[in-house]
Amino acid sequence: MLTYCTNIHPGHSWDEIVTKVWPQVLQVKEVVAPDAAFPVGLRISALAARQVTPAAARRFADCCADDGCFIPTINGFPHGQFYGTPVKEGAYLPDWRSPERVRYTLDLIRLLRLWLPPSLTGSISTLPIAYGRYMCRDDLGVVRKNLLTVLRELELSASAGKPVILALEPEPGCLLETARDVAHFLEAMAFPADLRRLIGICFDCCHAAVLHEEPRRAFSLLGEAGIAVTKIHLSSAVRFATNHLQAAALFGDDCYQHQTSVRSHAGTVHFPDLADAINDVPLLQGEWRIHYHLPIYDSGNALYGTTNDFIGEVLTWAPPQTLLEIETYTYANLPPKLRQGGVIESIAREFAWLGGKL
Template sequence: MSRAYPLTYCTNIHPGDGWADVMLNLEDHVPAARRACSPDAPFPLGLRLSARAADELDDAAIDAFSRWCDEHECYVLMVNGFPYGVFHGAAVKERAYLPDWRDARRVAYTKRLADILARWSPREALTSISTVPVAFREGFDAADWPTVRAHLVDVLAHFARVRDRGGPWIRLAIEPEPHCVIERTAEALAFFERMRFPASLTEHIGLCFDCCHQAVEFESPAQSLAQIAGAGIAIARVQVSSALRASGAAVAQLLAFDEPTYLHQAVLQRRDGELLRFADLPGLARWLERGETPEECRVHFHVPIFLERIGGVDTTRFFLEEALPRIPAGTPLEVETYSFGVLPAALRLDSLGASIARELDWVKGTLDAAHSRH
């Protein structure tokens, strides 16, 4: 049954931002992943391209990569256009969202990704480019919405022209994320209501449903997916990812995962049910110093999806187990454990290659087990 879902991993787990780095990582990891997880069929790629890599790709390199895919029995299923710049080995934090949809550089970058993807995707194929959820919450103002809408309409019109010329059907996949302008399902629905995109362009936009992000928000997989479907919003892809969680006094153990590269947004549930949101773990630490014992807390830290517990705390694997069987068949699934390199060393259970294969196998097994029960 799992073959009904195109399944891959996102190459944003690999360091390096230039095109040479991308190729080196693909050559090091993709052949083994294909042999382990897709020995009898071409292996789909969830390709992360930074702005630098996209600019370095000339016509010859684009054609050469097409040949490489043919030789290695792979194809580009979709592109991650969320991180614009450096994503590993430096303090990324809130810069991961820059430039955001208020900035013309985000427009030019996304159009460039579409033009490249059009060269790699078969005519009339359905594919997607994931992107930031408008902007980071701090510093965004209601007065920014007209600029955001104009930029998005510009990009969607570009996608429509690509399709009119016989290229693939590309969707922009907005990815809700904690502490951003769009984080909860209700905010995603309100975004589409606010934007009221022209009817001719609505087929070119949808959501990237990141399971880690929505689990951190204490959302119900069944309710969230039903609300999205009821609003007629397409899920362009599902990112199969898992977060950290702890209850009661154990919440303090989550602070051990604070590290300098990425934001680790936290959502804390008080004993009375109120949800408190923190942009990063230091904010959670300051709240805990007050001495109040929380009910539960969840933290945005992409941990290996097959683990139910890690480093003395739990994970949100349960969210994946509830969500995956509810995903419509045909929806691309993309494992995205990009934080592997910043896990505490004692918790890195496998090599990166072994972890990729183990995660993809876990998704297949979970889907097969769920569907065999029905």
């Protein structure tokens, strides 16, 4: 199943999702799937999730059916405002130590329980616990308690015939960066077996490429650990090996966190943001990879490259039947020359490019 994530369309409140985001979704459907049922990866903020009354949720379900669409997955990673304002590390707050993260995720579960079509297993992607690589034992205890609350709600959904899996999404600079981190974390959490099956992973191609993760090894490890790969984000990172400062300046912005890795003969150095790499080591050579979601059809030019070939590796080794979701939320922040044609055309080109890969 192939979809795209609506976090590419600005929309923070429920009214904005209905009146601004959804019309663009239908424009995309008209281009890429005019005669077929169209899955939609819906991004809903905590504010929007609170605003949806039961009656409004049922109206939206009817609207989806009338429009030939359905909702198999929700992006529950960014809790708050995600558009038109500097986000940076705020994108990871509140994290899984906070009751606000629990309330937000419970709201999303209840919505997806209503919207999920029969016979499908849904998913809600979420942040990889917290930003930062370290957490004290007491904090991990709070995290476990909070996740158990959510997993018990997911158990109720499964019992009602609407199975939904919480999908941790590893990301550079976070507590969980890789598939191996997720496996170790879930082993340490020691959830009861009946709840453990309700938590899986959202594998993001851009994130994994920045960390030089090997897809074959990652998916093999996940399979051995019994961790469900519920969703794969089809995304592409920026990469370059020459003209470092000129290329880096092209993609610098104050909105999102652009974690950067620099690999050379001396090893790999990681920076929390692109600006840190530029300011701290302006002459550092080697291959730079930047957490910056480019349109997946973009293969780069003389100045910069991309990791879109990595998507092919991921598709080769990914478990069959995994939900595939194009995710290019940085579209509005792209250099102007890369935004020619508009967002609908760009999404359509991503579907077409991926069709060649599949």
